[in-house]
Amino acid sequence: MLEGFFEQMGQWPVSQAIGASIWIYPTIQAIHLVFLALFAGGMMITDLRLLGFGMLSKPVAQVARDARPWVVIGFLGLVATGLPQLMQNASREYFSEFFWYKMYLIAFGLIFLLTVRRKMIQATETSAASKVVGLISMAVWTGVTINARLIGLFT
Amino acid sequence: MQPVHDLFFWVSELPTSIAIRESLLFSPYLTVAHVVSMCLFAGLIVMMDLRLLGIGNMSTPFSELQKRLFPWQMLGMAMSAVTGLTLAYSDPMRFYVNIFFWTKMLVMVLAGINAMAFHFITYNSVLTWDTRASTPFGAKLSGALGMLLWAIVIVSGRLIPYNWFQN
Numbered sequence: 001m002l003e004g005f006f007e008q009m010g011q012w013p014v015s016q017a018i019g020a021s022i023w024i025y026p027t028i029q030a031i032h033l034v035f036l037a038l039f040a041g042g043m044m045i046t047d048l049r050l051l052g053f054g055m056l057s058k059p060v061a062q063v064a065r066d067a068r069p070w071v072v073i074g075f076l077g078l079v080a081t082g083l084p085q086l087m088q089n090a091s092r093e094y095f096s097e098f099f100w101y102k103m104y105l106i107a108f109g110l111i112f113l114l115t116v117r118r119k120m121i122q123a124t125e126t127s128a129a130s131k132v133v134g135l136i137s138m139a140v141w142t143g144v145t146i147n148a149r150l151i152g153l154f155t
Numbered sequence: 156m157q158p159v160h161d162l163f164f165w166v167s168e169l170p171t172s173i174a175i176r177e178s179l180l181f182s183p184y185l186t187v188a189h190v191v192s193m194c195l196f197a198g199l200i201v202m203m204d205l206r207l208l209g210i211g212n213m214s215t216p217f218s219e220l221q222k223r224l225f226p227w228q229m230l231g232m233a234m235s236a237v238t239g240l241t242l243a244y245s246d247p248m249r250f251y252v253n254i255f256f257w258t259k260m261l262v263m264v265l266a267g268i269n270a271m272a273f274h275f276i277t278y279n280s281v282l283t284w285d286t287r288a289s290t291p292f293g294a295k296l297s298g299a300l301g302m303l304l305w306a307i308v309i310v311s312g313r314l315i316p317y318n319w320f321q322n
Binding site: 022030031033036037042043044053055056066067069 | 183187194195197199200201202205211213214220227305310311313314317
């Protein structure tokens with residue numbers, strides 16, 4: 001069922017248009033990385049604080065609040081530049097194990113972000129629990145990045 | 156640029172360079188590590204640049220943000236440099252003819268000059284604007300230039316595999 005959808009997605013006029021140009025796809029890939037830097041920066045400044053590094057004189061909650069808009073903008077930018085890449089490559093990505101690892105990790109990362117991590121970043125101080133949360137968050141999003149790069153290299 | 160060409164060519168003939176080039180997995184994994192290192196470096200640089208622009212992380216004094224993030228930025232830079240230099244070492248002739256590679260190198264130098272200029276000029280007055288709601292023009296300029304130049308570095312780095320301008 002999903003396979004049919006991916007195949008169809010690759011046939012959409014917009015997907016075909018992206019594929020027909022030699023520079024649109026590479027440009028989107030490159031901008032995807034710029035948004036990745038913004039997203040990673042906003043996530044890491046908070047995760048480092050949860051781990052007990054970084055801006056220790058400020059409460060966790062304050063560092064997290066400052067970082068939030070950049071995390072949101074970064075994520076929206078990643079989605080906006082990620083979807084066209086998927087559309088253009090739909091049937092190949094469907095058969096890439098790395099694409100699916102990336103999607104599962106993003107799904108886990110987002111649920112974690114909106115539940116456990118959201119609760120944890122309301123804290124004032126670093127704790128044993130906040131360190132675990134910071135570490136899991138960093139590991140999951142690093143995993144997303146690794147698998148994302150592997151799609152391009154081994155698909 | 157005959158001397159540069161000769162140097163790149165000489166490196167390309169070294170046994171270790173050939174060995175990395177011919178291994179199937181080494182350079183893909185180096186590329187992956189390079190991107191992860193880039194996130195650490197560029198991510199925390201952009202956090203500092205947003206603070207310089209006066210639009211992000213404003214509840215922390217600039218000097219503190221700078222001091223606390225610096226070790227992580229340097230770690231990211233060291234990891235990016237090691238993985239990037241190894242990639243260049245493994246296939247120098249591919250990079251020698253690549254316009255995006257040289258754009259990236261040139262813009263990295265400009266970004267370095269921007270960082271030095273900030274450090275030796277604008278940063279001297281940091282105590283007068285460290286906790287203020289707005290940052291001075293020099294700080295905003297450094298922040299904007301920093302973001303722009305590192306974005307160009309990332310974009311041109313990603314475009315290296317596309318050699319549109321070679322015959």
